[in-house]
Each structure stands twice: as structure tokens, then as C-alpha cells.
Amino acid sequence: MLFSETVYSENQLITHPILETASVTLHIKREDQLHEHVSGNKFRKLKYNLIEAKASGYATILTFGGAFSNHIAATAAAGKLMGFQTIGVIRGEELGVQLVKTLSENDTLHFANKQGMQFKFMDRTTYRSKDTKEVLQELVKEFGNFYLIPEGGTNDLAVKGCEEILTDQDGMYDVICCPVGTGGTISGIINGATLDQEVIGFPALKGDFLSGEIEKYTSRTSWKLITDYHFGGYGKINLELIEFINMFYKEQKISLDPIYTAKMLFGIFDLVEKGIFKKNTRILAVHTGGVQGIAGMNKKLMKKKLPLITI
Ligand SMILES: *Cc1c(COP(=O)(O)O)cnc(C)c1O
16 A cells, blocks of 8 residues: 555765865755655655545545646545545646647646546636635535645645654754745654754745745744745746756756756755855755656746756
8 A cells, every 4th residue: 555654765875076075965865766656745745644534534635736736746646546536626727628738738737637637727816716615615516525635735744744754864964955845845854853953945936935834834943944046936947957957867867856856956056065064064955756847847948949857
């Protein structure tokens, strides 16, 4: 069974002249390798939610996401493996007008559909009020009873799952780094860290609401967010980041997802180069997965005549 035992990922040592010059060590926690289809932090965030849904007798999982969402892909795959019906409410009514065309062009939705996920394409205005009673009641009318997982998958049970990312041995690191979207993953990591570790989050989007979100799930204070590496906002990337991803793949043979993990690692290398970390600092950076999104990103890059991400 998918979640029947607690699984851990491996830490991989990264060697690079920039790290050597600064006398710091960097390991990457390969959460991207946890599962072929339910990768990274989405595996952690879904675990206790799907266990709870099963125990409470639900047959259907409903959740929300954009057309390239890792959360949608992961929910479809995990739901199938756990024997649930899954419904994905997708932002953008227009995508549903020519569904065959949408599915042929969008790798994420194509994959989710193959896992048996049923879609509801929602116009952007309604989507913005998806958490209101009115919209939820409409969804219940349409689909019957379901277990609801919010967009991005963050709730108490998701944070509980992310508390299993760090192992006892990971207590040897001084600093834990992770990318931040809604803040659920970093909250679990903060709760799972030792009292003398510092957790540094790298938001992949603009905005100053994230600290408040994290404070909902943790009372610890040994963490901070570094907000300089969002590259213009959620899903935005530039030539410099593409070149970093391709360089990293060539040198380390690790694919980085452009939305989250690449921005964090770019930030870590930049901070190391700037001498922010003390000599002998041991850094553990969590690769949260999301590699499924590279194909969709490459289609956008092709349209913009930018170089592609090599996988
Ligand atoms: C969803 C996601 C994140 C963000 O996680 P949050 O818990 O929302 O902060 C980070 N990395 C990857 C690869 C993701 O898919």
C-alpha cells in the first residue's frame, strides 16, 4: 500500500567550487525520488489526508489547482493507488471547451486524466471564491459527498506528513533549506527539525502573507524566509535560471523543477558565494520534487524562443 510504512529519501552530497571556496557542505535530500508518480512534498502532504479519508469512509477526493499543478498530478496518482475517485477543479474555464486539445497539449492534465481524475474547469472569478460556502455547496450538488483537500494541499494533516521529511540523522545539519509555496512543507520541516537547527525557506512567489501562514502551523521561531529569489513571481523564470538548471543537471545529474527547487538552489549558491554562511556550515536542501512540470514549462519556453530545460 502506498502509505503503509514511513519512507525516507537519501541525502546526496553536492560538490562544487563555490561550496569548496566558502568551506560549506551541501547535501540535497532527494524527496523527488520518493515515488515515481507521487513525488516529493506532495507525497508527504497527501499521506495523512488520504489515510483519514479512507478511515472516514470517503470514496471521492476533490481538490483544486492550476493546469500545471504538481498537486493535481500527485492527487490523481495517489488517489488511484488508494482506490479513490478523484475530482480536480482546474482554474480556467477555457481549458474545458476543447478538452481533447487541452489534454493533448498539457502533460500534467493528460497524466492526471490517465490516472482517472475527473475535471471540472472553473472560471477564474468563481475559482477565486472557491473556499466560500456557496461554491462548495455547488460542488457537493454536482459531485455528491467528497473529502476536500485545499489548493496546494496544505492543512494540519499535510503538515503532519511533512514532519516525516527529516530523519534523526539529519540532526547533524546546521541549516535546512526548502522551497515555499503555501508554507505547509516548511511548517512540517520546522516542527521536525532539532532545536538548534535553522530552517530557511525560499518563497517561489511574491507576497508577504507567507510568514503568517507558517505561524498557523508552528510555534517554533528558528526559521526565516529569504524573499529575494522568486524571479518575478509564481511560475516566472528567466534565462539565468534556465542556465542554472541546465548547468546543475550537467554537473550533478539532478533535474530541478523550475517553479520551486531551482529557485531555492539558485538562492543557496548565491548566498554561499556572498559569504552569508559561516565556515563549516552543513546545509541540507530539500528537493521537493515537481519534475513533472518541466515538460509543460518547456512548451512555454519554446513559444518564447528561450532555451529549453534539459531532462
Ligand atoms: C507544491 C510544491 C512546493 C510548495 O510546497 P508548500 O507546502 O505549498 O509550501 C514546493 N516544491 C514543489 C516541487 C511543489 O510541488
